[in-house]
Amino acid sequence: MSCDCEEQNTTDSNIEAVNRRSFLTKITIAIGGFIGTVLAFPLITAMLDPVTRKKDTSWRNVGGLIDFEEGKTKMVSFENASPYKWSGEIAYSAAYVRREENNKLTAFSVNCAHLGCPVRWEEKPELFMCPCHGGVYYKDGSRAAGPPPRGLHTYPIRIVNNQVEIETQAIPITNI
Amino acid sequence: MKKILKNIGCWLDDRGGFSDLLKPLTTHLVPPESTWNYVWGSATLFCFILQVITGIALGFLYQPSVDVAYQSLQYIENQAFMGSFIRGLHNWGASGMVFLMGMHMIRVYLNAAYKYPREMSWITGVILMVITIVMAFTGQLLRWDNNGVWSAIVAAEQMGRIPLIGDSLAYFLLGGDTIGGETLNRFFAMHVFLFPALLFSFVGYHLYLVFRNGISEPPKAGRLVNPKTYKKWYEDMLIKKGVPFFPDAIWRDAVFSAFVLIVIVCLAWFIGAPELSSKPDLTNVNSNPKPDWYFTWIFALFALMPREIESYVMFLGPLLVGILLFSIPFLSNKGERSPLRRPWAIAGVVFIILSISSLWYVGIQEPWSPRFDAKPLSEYTTVPDASNEIKKGIELFNTVGCIYCHRIGNQGGIRGPELTNVQNRLTKDQMVIRIVNGAENMPAYGGSLSKDELEAIVVFLSSKEKQSN
Numbered sequence: 001m002s003c004d005c006e007e008q009n010t011t012d013s014n015i016e017a018v019n020r021r022s023f024l025t026k027i028t029i030a031i032g033g034f035i036g037t038v039l040a041f042p043l044i045t046a047m048l049d050p051v052t053r054k055k056d057t058s059w060r061n062v063g064g065l066i067d068f069e070e071g072k073t074k075m076v077s078f079e080n081a082s083p084y085k086w087s088g089e090i091a092y093s094a095a096y097v098r099r100e101e102n103n104k105l106t107a108f109s110v111n112c113a114h115l116g117c118p119v120r121w122e123e124k125p126e127l128f129m130c131p132c133h134g135g136v137y138y139k140d141g142s143r144a145a146g147p148p149p150r151g152l153h154t155y156p157i158r159i160v161n162n163q164v165e166i167e168t169q170a171i172p173i174t175n176i
Numbered sequence: 177m178k179k180i181l182k183n184i185g186c187w188l189d190d191r192g193g194f195s196d197l198l199k200p201l202t203t204h205l206v207p208p209e210s211t212w213n214y215v216w217g218s219a220t221l222f223c224f225i226l227q228v229i230t231g232i233a234l235g236f237l238y239q240p241s242v243d244v245a246y247q248s249l250q251y252i253e254n255q256a257f258m259g260s261f262i263r264g265l266h267n268w269g270a271s272g273m274v275f276l277m278g279m280h281m282i283r284v285y286l287n288a289a290y291k292y293p294r295e296m297s298w299i300t301g302v303i304l305m306v307i308t309i310v311m312a313f314t315g316q317l318l319r320w321d322n323n324g325v326w327s328a329i330v331a332a333e334q335m336g337r338i339p340l341i342g343d344s345l346a347y348f349l350l351g352g353d354t355i356g357g358e359t360l361n362r363f364f365a366m367h368v369f370l371f372p373a374l375l376f377s378f379v380g381y382h383l384y385l386v387f388r389n390g391i392s393e394p395p396k397a398g399r400l401v402n403p404k405t406y407k408k409w410y411e412d413m414l415i416k417k418g419v420p421f422f423p424d425a426i427w428r429d430a431v432f433s434a435f436v437l438i439v440i441v442c443l444a445w446f447i448g449a450p451e452l453s454s455k456p457d458l459t460n461v462n463s464n465p466k467p468d469w470y471f472t473w474i475f476a477l478f479a480l481m482p483r484e485i486e487s488y489v490m491f492l493g494p495l496l497v498g499i500l501l502f503s504i505p506f507l508s509n510k511g512e513r514s515p516l517r518r519p520w521a522i523a524g525v526v527f528i529i530l531s532i533s534s535l536w537y538v539g540i541q542e543p544w545s546p547r548f549d550a551k552p553l554s555e556y557t558t559v560p561d562a563s564n565e566i567k568k569g570i571e572l573f574n575t576v577g578c579i580y581c582h583r584i585g586n587q588g589g590i591r592g593p594e595l596t597n598v599q600n601r602l603t604k605d606q607m608v609i610r611i612v613n614g615a616e617n618m619p620a621y622g623g624s625l626s627k628d629e630l631e632a633i634v635v636f637l638s639s640k641e642k643q644s645n
Contacts, residue, residue: 050351050358077459080354087357088243090325094459110461115478116333117326118461120548125576126624131464132330133479134544134581134591136619144619146544147483170353171329173336173346176487 055082059158059165068099068164073121073139075110081168095155095166096121096128098139105164107155108141109172114148116171128152149174198422200387205418206425207393213287214391216280218429219436223273224379226440227311230266231368237262238318240364242357245320246455253452264444270312272440274470277308282525285504288513289392292403295505297389300382302501307375309470314367316468317360325355325456326465328363337490355458390414391425395513403510464545473532476539544617546580547589553579559639569636572629576621585643592618599638607634 060078068074073096083091096108110118117132128137135146142151153172158165189195237256239248252259284290290298317324332346351358390410467475481489515522552574559566573579581591614620
């Protein structure tokens with residue numbers, strides 16, 4: 001009889017051990033998951049800093065109205081919106097400002113609408129030309145030739161007290 | 177003395193377990209016919225090790241900061257002892273890794289080594305390929321010269337074509353609205369910490385799989401892979417005629433890696449890394465961004481594709497290629513492995529190699545790129561005894577940009593047709609129509625040329641003896 005009892009006991013303790021093990025497995029996985037989540041937090045936070053930091057768009061002065069001749073296109077540069085302090089020269093973007101009659105100003109992005117390469121303004125034929133894949137635009141920014149799917153992107157521009165101001169924008173990204 | 181050294185050696189091995197660690201190499205059996213076609217993977221691994229070491233070396237010299245990164249590269253290139261050689265090694269090591277990875281992939285595909293039970297080797301291989309490409313690309317920006325910076329913008333633009341999340345991805349890549357102080361730090365953290373960590377993990381797992389499933393035996397036409405019996409057949413074959421990986425197989429890996437090393441050292445010493453372009457400056461538009469050679473063919477593709485579908489190809493293309501690569505082991509994981517019985521596999525590889533090579537070839541020529549530096553035609557030598565009108569036409573040809581895209585003799589760009597003998601192909605009226613209205617790849621000049629100017633250009637183009645100076 002006693003033998004049976006002992007066997008019974010062993011089976012019971014076996015079941016107990018199995019239960020204990022499955023509990024320990026679950027709790028280890030849960031704790032591991034918790035640790036992983038906590039550790040992932042700083043990594044993700046740091047990577048998303050450009051998203052979470054405070055930023056704004058602002059108007060930048062790019063010169064007096066008299067600096068821009070009617071019927072001419074001129075390249076200007078201006079500081080981007082809220083750059084990090086250590087950005088140095090890379091914090092500056094460029095745009096082409098064209099002045100037409102009646103003080104009508106347009107600011108074109110220098111980035112080709114195809115893949116973002118810098119377009120050059122060719123004074124005589126009044127064309128913007130891209131060195132990368134041969135995109136060409138007319139003086140009003142519309143597509144003239146080559147692969148760009150659209151015309152040049154523009155920046156908001158305004159005249160305040162005879163000063164020309166451009167509103168900083170993201171690098172124009174062409175979407176489908 | 178000898179005894180003491182021996183004792184130290186024994187102690188180290190007993191407590192450190194070095195023999196136990198290396199023993200599996202000597203007992204791991206491989207098919208005896210796995211010879212010189214099996215060195216591509218290990219050579220890729222060798223390049224990876226070379227990249228880690230030269231990368232650490234560059235890490236000691238490089239300043240990952242926007243205001244001085246370019247200066248530190250100048251220092252590495254011009255002043256540091258062996259600096260330009262180390263940079264050359266890292267550059268050509270990257271090229272070697274991309275190239276050998278391609279060869280490894282082709283070899284595995286042609287021999288259908290991805291079939292049962294090695295599907296996971298292929299899948300991790302594809303992941304490794306993606307990480308390697310990311311490493312190659314992020315490294316290009318770390319040069320922090322004008323070329324590298326504009327290349328990052330080109331990449332951001334490509335991501336922008338992805339529907340819905342494109343802008344966010346571009347924002348995430350650049351670390352903001354534009355290239356800025358944050359961009360370099362992000363690329364540095366990705367190139368030096370994040371992706372190498374992933375690379376180490378996946379390389380480790382990829383190698384583990386090689387040991388676990390064994391090296392695939394060279395295929396024999398007619399010997400089919402049957403998932404039910406393959407493992408047993410493979411083990412029996414190894415027991416019967418397998419040879420130990422160390423040293424019977426690994427010596428070839430060593431020889432080939434040494435050869436790769438010699439080639440890379442020579443390239444680094446005699447050719448070196450690509451010359452640094454000017455200091456990064458987004459307000460300097462006189463820049464002509466070009467990718468490193470392994471991306472040149474993609475760059476060419478973007479120039480040649482019909483523009484109506486290009487935006488879609490830009491995101492659907494990589495997506496479809498990715499899906500196709502991942503699904504290869506699921507499309508057929510059993511049956512014939514020999515390339516002799518898989519003609520379509522050979523045709524596919526040949527087609528891809530030919531397409532990439534030809535794109536690569538035109539990518540180097542860049543016929544679509546206007547030649548801003550084309551030497552102007554001279555009015556005195558281009559047409560002998562030119563009238564005033566022709567002289568005016570020649571001058572306009574230079575200044576309104578015709579010469580950027582059209583050749584006369586051997587001067588000028590090659591985007592548009594050569595115009596040396598255009599008088600034989602087009603009448604004056606046809607020329608006028610073309611110049612005024614433009615074409616798909618030529619701007620219309622109707623708005624910017626006066627009637628006289630147009631006439632002068634056409635008279636020049638119709639003259640018979642046009643030559644370069």
